[in-house]
Amino acid sequence: MAFGPNQQAELRRLLARFRAAHATASVPTGAGKALEAWVTMRMGRAAQDKGWSVQLRRGDGLPLPPGATFAFRTQPGMIKAASPQAVGYLGLQPPDPAAEAFELHAGVQWRGRSGARHECDVSLLPATVGSAIRATATGGYPRGLPLVALECKDKSGDATPDEMRQTLARLFDLACIQQSADGGPHRIFTETMSVGWGWRSTRYRPFFANGQFGIVRARGFGLGASQLGAHYEIRRYSNIYERPRQFAMRALLNRFSELLDTLV
Secondary structure, eight states, X not given: OOSOXXXXXXXXXXXXXXXXXXXXXXXXXXXXXXXXXXXXHHXXXXXXXXXXXXXXXXXXXXXXXXXXXXXXXXXXXXXXXXXXXXXXXXXXXXXXXXXXXXXXXXXXXXXXXXXXXXXXXXXXEEHHHHHHHHTSSSOXXXXXXXXXXXXXXXXXXXXXXXXXXXXXXXXXXXXXXXXXXXTTXXXXXXXXXXXXXXXXXXXXXXXXXXXXXXXXXXXXBOHHHHHHHHHTTOEEEOSTTOOSSOHHHHHHHHHHXXXXXXXX
C-alpha cells in the first residue's frame, strides 16, 4: 500500500487547519515526499494538541500568510539563507512563550563528523540554530544529532538489515559524543560552531534513546532489521497507512509528544 487518496485528503485538511492553501496542487506529487509531508504535518498537529503554538513558516522565518502555498521540499538540501521563496518549515513554540522554540523540517541534510551530508526526511532542531543558519549569506547545514530524525520509506516489501544499517550509520556520523573533538560541547550547532544547543552524551545508545529516531514504512521490517533497530533505539513504524486503528502513526505521535514534554 502506498500514499493514497485517504492520506492526500488528510494532508489537505491539515494544510487547511494551518490556514495554508490546500488544493490538490498544494500536495507534493512524489509518493516519498508526500509521505514526508504527511508525517510532518501530523506531528505538527500533535504538538498543537499538547498546547504548543505551531505555525507554518516561510523560508525567511516569517509566518506563512493565510491562504498562501506552503513550499514543501522537492529534493534534499540545506537550510537556505532567509528568503520568502525558500522551503518552509513548522515553527513550534512551547506553551511558555519565553521557553525555547523549535523547528520541524522535512528533507533537510545535516553535516556529519566525517563532513558527509545526510538527509533526514523529518528532523527537529532548536530555532536558535535554524535562525543562525538563515541569517548567513549562503545558508548551511545543521550539525550534530537532531532531536528527531525519521526516515520515510514508501516502499513495498519488508525492510532488510541493510536499510537499518544505513540509518544507523547516518546516526553514528551525526552523533558527536564526548570522546570526539569535533563540534565543541553542543549536541546541535551551526557549521561555524557560532551557535550551539544542548549537550552531547558520552555514549551512543543513551544518546539515541533520548531522542526520536526511526524508520517510517509503508510495509514492515524483517527480523534482522528489527533486531538491529531495537538494540540501537531506532524505532520501527511499520504499515504506517494502516486504517482504521493506525497503530504505527499513534506510536510515532505518542513518542513525539513524550519528547516535547522533555523540552519544556
